[in-house]
Amino acid sequence: MTFRRLVSSVFSRVGFVRAWETKTARRATVSALLASILAIGCATGEYAYVTTISTGERIQIPLVNGAPLPAKKGNLTVMHAGLVPNPNPDDKKLKYLFHLEDKSLVPPKAVVVEDVTDDHAILMVEDLAPKFTEARWTGASPLYGGEDPAMAWVGPLGDSTRVFRFTVTAADGSKTTLDQAWIVPSWAKVGMRKALGIKLGT
Numbered sequence: 211m212t213f214r215r216l217v218s219s220v221f222s223r224v225g226f227v228r229a230w231e232t233k234t235a236r237r238a239t240v241s242a243l244l245a246s247i248l249a250i251g252c253a254t255g256e257y258a259y260v261t262t263i264s265t266g267e268r269i270q271i272p273l274v275n276g277a278p279l280p281a282k283k284g285n286l287t288v289m290h291a292g293l294v295p296n297p298n299p300d301d302k303k304l305k306y307l308f309h310l311e312d313k314s315l316v317p318p319k320a321v322v323v324e325d326v327t328d329d330h331a332i333l334m335v336e337d338l339a340p341k342f343t344e345a346r347w348t349g350a351s352p353l354y355g356g357e358d359p360a361m362a363w364v365g366p367l368g369d370s371t372r373v374f375r376f377t378v379t380a381a382d383g384s385k386t387t388l389d390q391a392w393i394v395p396s397w398a399k400v401g402m403r404k405a406l407g408i409k410l411g412t
Contacts, residue, residue: 256272258270264327269373273391280390291306294306303354304353308335312342320340321376325372326373331375356403365408369395370393371393375388
């Protein structure tokens with residue numbers, strides 16, 4: 211299953227992000243981000259999302275038709291990064307889910323995921339003994355309520371883009387970082403606010 215289809219199937223259950231499913235949604239997302247998107251191939255629909263992350267680095271993240279490409283370096287590919295529904299909606303909490311593929315013969319000894327979108331990074335997952343099943347790793351953040359800093363971006367109106375940094379430590383101690391963007395259009399945040407019990411103006 212491709213990255214786009216995987217995320218689409220997850221979020222369709224509660225009406226979350228499916229911006230790539232229609233050209234209209236993709237165009238709306240790209241239009242809202244024009245101030246921070248650098249066109250690198252208009253004829254092919256390829257762009258780069260340009261932003262400064264918590265480390266002070268200015269990075270470019272490739273987009274195709276308004277959707278971020280899966281971050282990839284060598285044998286590593288980010289397969290999913292974003293919020294997923296809570297099976298118990300009465301909790302009014304959500305968590306982030308992350309999937310990483312590693313095709314190397316020797317699995318890494320650590321995987322760390324941070325939200326590096328804002329001035330201060332937020333640790334999502336720190337797995338110092340990662341387990342890979344059929345070359346896939348899955349990590350989940352704690353459950354966050356609407357008042358948690360990790361969910362502060364959900365309340366405000368307007369589109370949002372989050373950037374997650376995966377830091378993968380190989381068996382030999384070398385580190386590889388992958389930056390994965392997640393674009394969330396304003397209409398998708400309506401369902402997220404409801405799931406978190408966030409009311410406008412609060």
